[in-house]
Amino acid sequence: MTLDMWALVSTLFKFGSYVGVSVALGTLLFVFLYRPALKRQIKFISVMSLVGAVSTVGYFLLQVGAFSQSGLLGMFDVDILKLLYATGNGDLLIFRAFGLVYFAAVWSVLNKILLRSHWSVTTSLLMPAIMSVLWSFSTVGHISDLAWYWQGTLILHIFVALAWIGSLQPLYKLVEGVDTKQVNYTLHQYSKIGTGIVILLLAAGLSLTYKLIILDNNQDSIEYLIALLSKVTLVVIMFGLAAYHKFNLAEKLKKGEVDKNKVALSIKRENIIGYSVLLITAILTTVVGINH
Template sequence: MEITLWDYSNIISKWLIYIGIAAAIGGPFIAALINATVNKKSLLNYIVISSVLGFAAVIINFFIQVGAFSETGLSGMFDTGLISFLWQSAVGDSVLWRLLAFTVLGFALLWSNLNAKYGTFSFKDATFTFLYAAAVFSFAYSFTFIGHSAVIGGAAKWLLAFHIITVSWWVGALYPLWLSCKLLPPPVLYKLMCLFGKIAIFMVGILIACGIGLLYLFLENPLALLTTTYGLAMLLKLIFVGSILLIAAYHKFRLVEEIQQQAGIKKLQKSIKNEMLIAVVILTITAVLSSILGPE
């Protein structure tokens, strides 16, 4: 299979979209768990910058797909006929819902900013919670229009949507948790990590259930994991996902008890940093799977 410049561009833009969605979902969630008196300026910057980047990547990715369809070079990205055609297709529906999600989240951040001082930014306002939930649903819904699951239809597209949202929640929460090691005193950090660990158990259950369901629908048989290009790429992703879950288990059952001391906090920071590096790889593989590889 020959990989074109359009394919590389598609992969990179999708990777940026996933980063933006992850920050938009995981960032506010962790911020809501942190005490309101903590200065959250750095956390807010993470959410805003990543979301703006994701918003721009959604638009850029749409024009990349137009250019790929046109096959007439860079000028093909602005073919008005193809732009109109794709905008009225499932691709356009997906783009619309993602842009809507980022916009709704932007309004949620603006609303909370108008009702709280910048340094003590509140993520627990009822209106913010409603808008945040609406944005998460919009992100999830956007994944039901395109991709391999949309072709299969039925439960597959919603399994993928829940899977992506769960992964995004996890990945997007990592940087805020890393920041928390700097922002919070040991006792407060301990409570945050314990609470996150309890919530994560439920989220991991959803992640695993959706993952198994997707593998069953996408692969003809278990051997396809070893005999097809798509299967091998999926297997590689599963290995990295397994690695990140093992690190999370280490945090919950061993390391969390050590963060009452400064040395334990440093170990936690380093471990979360390793998780973030693995998460970057997982999102990269996901971008490749959704762009140039598919079930046979």
């Protein structure tokens, strides 16, 4: 496998890992928003959580292979496996893979209980998985060497960003599948949560950008800056679509001036852009990121 192909496969595995986490966090958001919508997503949530876990393991093995410099067979080099497992890469593997497998298992077996119980019960059952996957983001890379408050800022940024992206699929499925009155109510509640998400995302994102680019003097990392600009552009488009949904389509839907399928289609587009943000993030942290 060539270096370019190795980088491509690594990026795809990292992307799969991010998607799995976003589905788990988006599911938790819908626990508070409108749990009946998750009945349509039971199999999807379980499968994507497992895809995230498998992708996390695959990415770790590719790191082992790259470190051993002996191709595909090098991914199973016992000595290199032990060496990387003892580092932050091993911590990321354990925390994220465990969290996603736990989430998939609990969701698959107990989904009826999770959907019917009080939100506090559901949250308590899912929280070990949520805390585990979030903590995994602070174990490796440039951020692992920073002070606890920067690590906390990163975890907050990841939580709100991935929960937002992961909530878009159940949201547009809900808009497609329930009556207009319920859609109006859910969109109103979602817009309230969305306002908080946007504020937290901007605050955490700008703080981390200032830290990594300005304070750490990484202005000369051109590839990283270009990729970061692409990501920021897509996030701005998502902000614009979210505002369009809140102030235009949602209001027209209340007045009966627009069909709810048009609203669903627009949210679906936002969902696609959200996954594009995750893909660029995978590229940033795998191929061109600061300290990769």
